[in-house]
């Protein structure tokens with residue numbers, strides 16, 4: 001039986017909103033992208049390219065009643081609160097509203113909503129047209145049926161939704177990523193290792209392994225007794241600072257913002273950044289294919 005076609009609205013036409021709209025359009029969802037900035041909308045239209053029938057609008061006038069709305073505006077709690085409350089005034093009471101926040105607690109964003117039971121977090125990862133995982137984060141008011149429906153839509157978009165039991169700041173991925181980076185920056189600050197050597201060690205050890213096994217599966221294979229023995233002597237020595245690394249603060253203050261600014265931990269030119277990104281997209285697709293084959297093979 002053919003599935004009914006879906007209609008969606010993406011609010012925010014920046015980096016993520018554009019890629020989410022394209023992902024949906026390619027999968028047959030009828031999409032409207034709303035952004036308050038007409039210039040951003042034009043850039044978004046150009047990035048999407050020809051061949052997709054996405055509508056672009058600076059306001060909601062004329063937008064058909066969607067099945068779901070996803071907000072992907074600036075990562076600022078006040079802006080998001082205002083946007084989701086405004087979305088509610090345009091849609092039916094049954095329309096599901098999602099936020100693509102990277103980690104702001106769902107209840108904080110939904111605090112001004114009339115019906116927060118239809119609201120949840122769906123955290124995509126960049127590049128969102130390729131990376132399979134989406135963290136699905138219910139707030140304390142979100143209904144179970146809303147979570148289930150959102151997971152069904154994400155699966156239709158070719159994604160692998162993974163649901164959290166409860167919302168914590170940063171969700172899972174950013175908590176893990178920041179815990180790793182806190183230690184990496186600490187090792188760099190202490191002069192234990194240079195950035196290049198650290199990248200080499202992490203990428204070609206735990207990095208390549210984790211492309212195939214999540215951390216718990218990998219630790220099972222390694223042996224939990226060994227992990228415990230190491231944890232006992234190592235944890236007292238790990239960085240547990242409550243503030244971002246001084247080195248990071250200094251880099252940002254100096255304008256060393258990473259590839260987009262020409263300098264972060266490394267030097268970048270426009271050409272080297274573009275080349276790296278193009279190669280990365282191709283390689284990511286191959287790695288995901290291999291990882292998916294490996295996990296399918298593991299199924300009983």
Ligand SMILES: NC(=O)c1ccc[n+]([C@@H]2O[C@H](COP(=O)([O-])OP(=O)(O)OC[C@H]3O[C@@H](n4cnc5c(N)ncnc54)[C@H](O)[C@@H]3O)[C@@H](O)[C@H]2O)c1
Nearest residue numbers: 012013014015016035036037040072073074075101102126
């Ligand atoms: N960039 C990433 O890698 C990434 C990954 C995962 C999640 N996210 C999350 O996605 C969201 C968007 O991030 P981004 O990188 O696309 O940001 P961005 O700055 O590229 O885009 C944000 C867009 O929101 C628009 N906007 C602001 N206020 C608005 C309003 N009231 N109504 C409509 N549009 C409005 C801006 O004009 C801008 O185009 C953030 O919550 C971010 O944390 C980003």
